[in-house]
Every structure is written in structure tokens, then in C-alpha cells.
Amino acid sequence: MVIASMDLRPISKLDFVDLLGQSIAEPEEWTPAFLKLDLPVEDWESARLTCNGRELPVFVQRISGSASVLTSWPRSTTGNYAVHLHAPGIDEHRVITIWPSKLNRSAYASLLEDLDSRLPTAIALNLQRLGALGGMEILPVGFNTLAQELVRLRRAVVGIEGRPGLERVLNALADEPYQILDGFELWVRRGQARRPHPARLVQSLTRTDNLDSELRPRRVIDARVEHSVDVYENRMLKSYFQQVQQRLCRLIRLLTASQHADLLDGNEGANDLIDRLTRARARAAFLDHVSLPAHLPTRITMVLLNHAAYRAALDGFLEFRREVTVRLDDARLDASLENLPALYQAWGTLQILDVVLDVGARLGYVVQSHDIVKGDAEGLYVHNLAGGRPIAVLGHLASNMTVTVTPERTFARNGLLHSVSFPQRPDVSLEVGRPGQPDRVYLFDPKYKLDGELIDDETVNDDLSEAELSWGQSIVSNRANPRPKKIDIDKMHAYRDAIRDVSGNRAVEYAGILYPGPTQRFGFGIEALAAVPGDDASLLSDLDGVILKAMTPYE
Numbered sequence: 001m002v003i004a005s006m007d008l009r010p011i012s013k014l015d016f017v018d019l020l021g022q023s024i025a026e027p028e029e030w031t032p033a034f035l036k037l038d039l040p041v042e043d044w045e046s047a048r049l050t051c052n053g054r055e056l057p058v059f060v061q062r063i064s065g066s067a068s069v070l071t072s073w074p075r076s077t078t079g080n081y082a083v084h085l086h087a088p089g090i091d092e093h094r095v096i097t098i099w100p101s102k103l104n105r106s107a108y109a110s111l112l113e114d115l116d117s118r119l120p121t122a123i124a125l126n127l128q129r130l131g132a133l134g135g136m137e138i139l140p141v142g143f144n145t146l147a148q149e150l151v152r153l154r155r156a157v158v159g160i161e162g163r164p165g166l167e168r169v170l171n172a173l174a175d176e177p178y179q180i181l182d183g184f185e186l187w188v189r190r191g192q193a194r195r196p197h198p199a200r201l202v203q204s205l206t207r208t209d210n211l212d213s214e215l216r217p218r219r220v221i222d223a224r225v226e227h228s229v230d231v232y233e234n235r236m237l238k239s240y241f242q243q244v245q246q247r248l249c250r251l252i253r254l255l256t257a258s259q260h261a262d263l264l265d266g267n268e269g270a271n272d273l274i275d276r277l278t279r280a281r282a283r284a285a286f287l288d289h290v291s292l293p294a295h296l297p298t299r300i301t302m303v304l305l306n307h308a309a310y311r312a313a314l315d316g317f318l319e320f321r322r323e324v325t326v327r328l329d330d331a332r333l334d335a336s337l338e339n340l341p342a343l344y345q346a347w348g349t350l351q352i353l354d355v356v357l358d359v360g361a362r363l364g365y366v367v368q369s370h371d372i373v374k375g376d377a378e379g380l381y382v383h384n385l386a387g388g389r390p391i392a393v394l395g396h397l398a399s400n401m402t403v404t405v406t407p408e409r410t411f412a413r414n415g416l417l418h419s420v421s422f423p424q425r426p427d428v429s430l431e432v433g434r435p436g437q438p439d440r441v442y443l444f445d446p447k448y449k450l451d452g453e454l455i456d457d458e459t460v461n462d463d464l465s466e467a468e469l470s471w472g473q474s475i476v477s478n479r480a481n482p483r484p485k486k487i488d489i490d491k492m493h494a495y496r497d498a499i500r501d502v503s504g505n506r507a508v509e510y511a512g513i514l515y516p517g518p519t520q521r522f523g524f525g526i527e528a529l530a531a532v533p534g535d536d537a538s539l540l541s542d543l544d545g546v547i548l549k550a551m552t553p554y555e
Helices: 041-046 105-129 146-157 166-173 198-206 232-257 270-283 285-289 302-306 308-320 331-335 340-363 466-471 486-498 537-551
Strands: 014-017 033-037 048-051 054-056 058-063 066-073 079-087 090-098 180-189 219-228 326-328 366-370 373-376 379-382 392-396 401-407 428-433 440-446 508-515 526-530
Touching (some): 033 058, 033 079, 105 331, 105 379, 146 232, 146 270, 146 308, 166 270, 198 219, 232 270, 232 285, 232 308, 232 331, 270 285, 302 308, 331 340, 340 392, 340 428, 340 440, 340 537, 428 537, 486 508, 486 526, 508 537, 526 537
Parallel strands (some): 508 526
Antiparallel strands (some): 014 033, 033 066, 048 054, 058 066, 079 090, 180 219, 366 392, 373 379, 392 401, 401 428, 428 440
16 A cells, blocks of 8 residues: 655655556556656656655656656565655655555464564474473463553553653663773873772883883873773663563554554554653663673662662563563564565464474474574574574484474585485475485475566566566466466476485475465475465465374384
């Protein structure tokens, strides 16, 4: 949809029309259109139009029976596009948002919520079932709704009766934060020394070229002190602020995608809370000189107990940290529309891993090693979804079977599992090892694109002009009958034929893509699985069937 202009003034000079000249609200994802400029035809040469800082060509063309000033809107992925029109007497700004056409708004919101909390938490809980992450109380999946999360953050920012929140704490400490005299040493000229350090005089006397003609040191080490706010109490406060700020930003992203205006706006809504917290942080400029703790703050000091503002911060922090939450450590979530294909791949990868761990727990596997969930001062986070290294290795004690999950593993020309042609790199590889037998491989590729998107990363090259990219193909995706891309299914066949075991035999038992369309099967072991966030029951059932068969020990 099209968002109102940045300065909230009504916009009437820019309108979208399709290739036939019919007015449309906005272009669909990856679909060409015209942007019609409401200008006199004679002013077209003086008009300048930019999109995200890049100038778009303006021209005059007859459309719908009359000459109009137009620019071609190129095929565009999901994202936000800042458009600026400058013409005689006009200086208009507009932000155009292109929403996904393969996922409706509900599915898009579900994808973000799955990535933000549900899937990372489910994976951490399944790792606990398999013997990892012991001693942690992880907030269960589905326990924290968006409304409950807003209440939790409101308590942190605004506070409750008898305990001020972060807003008041930061304002109270802005002018008089706790600080200490911090000692440090400095080489100075002999005449500038205030308190030469007695234990360092030997260094002054033995330093090369530091003695004058009378054998007196030219420079000495001086002991000095200065006030420092980089103390444990302020580090705890800064860590608390950043955790609340980050969770507020994530909540706003989810509320915006799911169109929860009632939770976003109004007094003590999410937008109001982030504004109040930001203003309070701007006043507390001393935190600019405070470092973040390397580990979760757990020490109690007399300042935290006896200073009213710090005691309020401590109580709020302990309440906020009472249960461990799990997040996805992926900066692309901050620009989710612009990174939708990559986030869809991450969503598919986490779905597959979650099913593997769940099946493993049901069959009696244990975690031998994992590199997927880590901890820091903010809690637990999921990472390493594109590193090419194993993220989980499970073992079955009774049968000595092993299962290894690796995102973006490269099968090169050498190795026990190798490619007989070019290197192959599927998005998710599941390798199942049985004693005395070659490893078997199960491959999955989450793919956001559909058939009909003829101009894509595989075909774009520097020889194609902007006009060719925009108008060279008039065929667009048939969204009423979505199909997997032929190139993606061909890739599954290539994986199956190219990847071999140590004996040179085919190692791939199964290769499937996950995509936002209906399930289709292409012969033995090649499938396109329906994968729509928020409507993933069939996906989970299909994945469970494939993975359960792969991991079940022989009788």
C-alpha cells in the first residue's frame, strides 16, 4: 500500500497507472507500472523525479487517449521507496511501500512473529528436551502475546505504583549519575608531573634517551585520577535500557505488520513508549561514556540497593529478566520488507531445524553438539543460519546413528560426500549416518520466488538497460495459480544427480523446495512443499513425514 507523505501533506501530483493506463493504488511486487505526474505537458523537461536518490527518466507519452507526463516504475521487490518530485512550483515527497504479493498481510505478520520469537524459542526448548541448555527457564512458546508484551514493556518504561520506570530513572540520573574517581597513568614532562608514581621511577631512569646531561629523567610516569561514569551500576542501567529499546522496536515492527493500531498508537501505546524512552535517553547523555557489560549483570551493590533511582532500575531489570527469552540475531529484521526473500529462507531453515529437533526428541536422540543458540548479556539468541557449518549434531545411542543439520553446506569436488560436477550448495542439508553404511542426504531449499518472474537474479546482467528490465517482459506471475520456478525444480534434480557418496553412488534421498504455493510432487524424492507462514500445518506434516523416515533407526 502507499503510505502518506513524510510531512503528512496531501499528495495529488503522483498517481500510479498500469500498462494499459488504468489507475491503480500502487504497483504490485515485481510488476511494472507507470507513475503519472500531474503536470502540464510543457513542464516535463523541467521536472526531476528521484526514487531512493536515483533519478528516474521523465517523458511524455499518449496513454488512455491523452498525452501525459510519465515515468516508468521498474519491477520492484518489496520495500519502502522514497520518491521526490521537483518541478515548477512543486516539491513533493512520498514514501511508497510495496507489500508482498505472494504472502498476504496476515502471512507476512506471522513470518515476522515466527522469526522474532516463536521459532527461536521452540528451537531452544527442543534443544533442552535433547539435553542442551540445562538450568535455564525459557519462556514457553505462545506464553507472551503482543498485548502482554506491550504491558511488560510499559511496566519497564513507565513503571508501576511505588517503582518508577526507565523514563523517570534516566531523567533523575541525567545530571547526577553515580561516578567514581578512576586512576590512570600518563607519561609527562618532568616539570608537569603532579604525583610521579614511585614504583615507576625505574622505568623513567632506564628508558632509552630519557636522561638529560645531568642524568635526570626528561619524562616520568604521573599518577592521575578523573571522574568516570563507566561503572558497574551504569553498565547495568545501559544494558537494561538497550534491552527494553530493542524489544520495543521489535514489537513496533510486529504491530505494524499485523495492523494492530490499537496497540501502536495512543497514550502509552508502543509508539508513545519508544518516544518517551528516546527523549529520556537523550537527556541521560552520560550513558554515551558507559560501556556495555560483557555478561549478564548479576551482582548486587550498595549503590543499587540504597540509591532510589538505581534501586528502581535494579527492580525493573530483575522483573524484566525473570524469564529467559530467545530472539533471532539477524539485522535484516530491521528492514524486513527489503530483505523478505532472505528472511523467508531463514524462516524455512528454522522450520526444518525445529522439526528435526522435535523428531529427534521423540525418537530418543541427544544433542552431541550445536552452534545455533548462544547467550549474551541480553539473553539467548539464535544465529549462524548461513555459515556453511553444522548447527546441530544429534546422536542416537542405541543405534549409533548421527544426524547433522547444516545451512548452506557446500558439496565440493572432493570429500566423503562430494559433487561429481560443479560445487552444489543447498540451503539446508540433513545428513544421516548409519554404522557401516554410506551417509544419506536430505536437502531443502526455501524459495520465495514463483514461476512467471522472468527477470530475476539469474538473468539480470549489466548489458540490460533499465528500460529492458522494466518493460522487456510483459508476463507477470499468475497469482491465482502459483507454481514453483522451473529453475528451482531443476536444481533439485541437479542436487540428486551430482551429490555422491564415497563409493560414487547417489547420496541424495530427497530434495524439496519450500515456497508460497501449493504442494507439487515431481517424481521420486523431488517435491515443492507449500510453505505459507501462519498456515503451515501441511508443511509441518510433510516435513515430519520426510524427516521421521530419515531419522528412524532400523529395527
